[in-house]
Amino acid sequence: MDTENQQPYISDASQPNAGRIYDYLLGGSLNFEIDRIAGEQLKKLVPFAPKLAQLGRWFLGNGVRMSLERGFTQFIDFASGLPSKDHIHSNTPPGTKIMYSDIDPITVQYAKKIIGENPDVKYEFCDISKPETLLESDIVKKMFGDNHKVAAGYNGICYFLTDEQIRYSMNIIFKWADKGSILFFTDLDYDAQNINPTLQSVIDSYRKIKQPFFFRSKEKMKELIKPWKISDPGFLNLEEWHKMPSFYTEATAQLIGSGSGFYGGFLEK
Numbered sequence: 140m141d142t143e144n145q146q147p148y149i150s151d152a153s154q155p156n157a158g159r160i161y162d163y164l165l166g167g168s169l170n171f172e173i174d175r176i177a178g179e180q181l182k183k184l185v186p187f188a189p190k191l192a193q194l195g196r197w198f199l200g201n202g203v204r205m206s207l208e209r210g211f212t213q214f215i216d217f218a219s220g221l222p223s224k225d226h227i228h229s230n231t232p233p234g235t236k237i238m239y240s241d242i243d244p245i246t247v248q249y250a251k252k253i254i255g256e257n258p259d260v261k262y263e264f265c266d267i268s269k270p271e272t273l274l275e276s277d278i279v280k281k282m283f284g285d286n287h288k289v290a291a292g293y294n295g296i297c298y299f300l301t302d303e304q305i306r307y308s309m310n311i312i313f314k315w316a317d318k319g320s321i322l323f324f325t326d327l328d329y330d331a332q333n334i335n336p337t338l339q340s341v342i343d344s345y346r347k348i349k350q351p352f353f354f355r356s357k358e359k360m361k362e363l364i365k366p367w368k369i370s371d372p373g374f375l376n377l378e379e380w381h382k383m384p385s386f387y388t389e390a391t392a393q394l395i396g397s398g399s400g401f402y403g404g405f406l407e408k
């Protein structure tokens with residue numbers, strides 16, 4: 140696994156930013172010209188990138204709905220990106236407690252503005268590779284008190300983390316959460332040994348903005364999420380979650396490689 144390019148994430152409004160590019164792909168308006176240019180370049184290389192971003196956001200919406208159906212009233216979300224379109228607080232009843240977080244200070248600043256004054260919804264800085272900094276913060280203590288039964292969100296982020304970072308953060312969140320808590324996440328099942336040249340150029344362009352990629356298989360992920368238990372129906376491709384026909388054509392399959400592509404799963408304590 141490539142670790143040599145793992146660098147501290149530095150936010151800079153004059154550089155494209157992963158969260159804002161994602162917002163652009165989702166059709167949001169919280170992005171700069173520089174992000175739109177980067178988004179268009181990405182679309183040239185990966186024409187189905189907006190579709191993947193949308194499927195990812197829908198999965199997040201599914202996670203929220205399923206959590207509400209199971210009676211959850213508290214959410215803690217990591218690597219939240221911009222809470223613009225279809226994010227947690229737009230899909231939950233009033234009074235639901237939601238703690239969003241992200242590593243990017245500009246995203247955090249924007250997000251606070253979007254949310255405005257709301258005692259039940261907060262947005263704070265957190266590097267997911269050190270989740271204890273958020274979990275042990277005064278703001279989280281004030282929001283959740285001693286009740287740590289939460290639905291945790293961990294979406295669209297695993298491929299930006301090393302195996303060690305995933306293993307560590309999954310373990311810390313598990314220890315902090317009460318029994319009965321759940322965690323929903325998405326990742327890309329990809330054969331890291333055989334990266335397609337087009338995908339390699341996407342990786343290179345993200346590396347330039349200090350956002351390296353790390354790919355792994357679903358099987359590897361099953362090890363990294365321990366001690367969380369995988370809930371039924373297991374790790375399904377995002378189209379399967381949405382009961383849609385697969386949109387993988389021969390061209391997309393070439394890009395996605397021998398892995399099965401983007402998938403999501405629910406984990407339980």
Ligand SMILES: C[S@@+](CC[C@H](N)C(=O)[O-])C[C@H]1O[C@@H](n2cnc3c(N)ncnc32)[C@H](O)[C@@H]1O
Binds near residue numbers: 161267
């Ligand atoms: C693709 S967006 C995902 C947004 C959201 N979770 C969703 O699924 O719609 C990835 C986000 O991860 C954030 N990010 C990258 N590295 C991070 C880290 N180490 N800790 C926390 N957030 C991180 C980026 O700033 C960006 O906002």
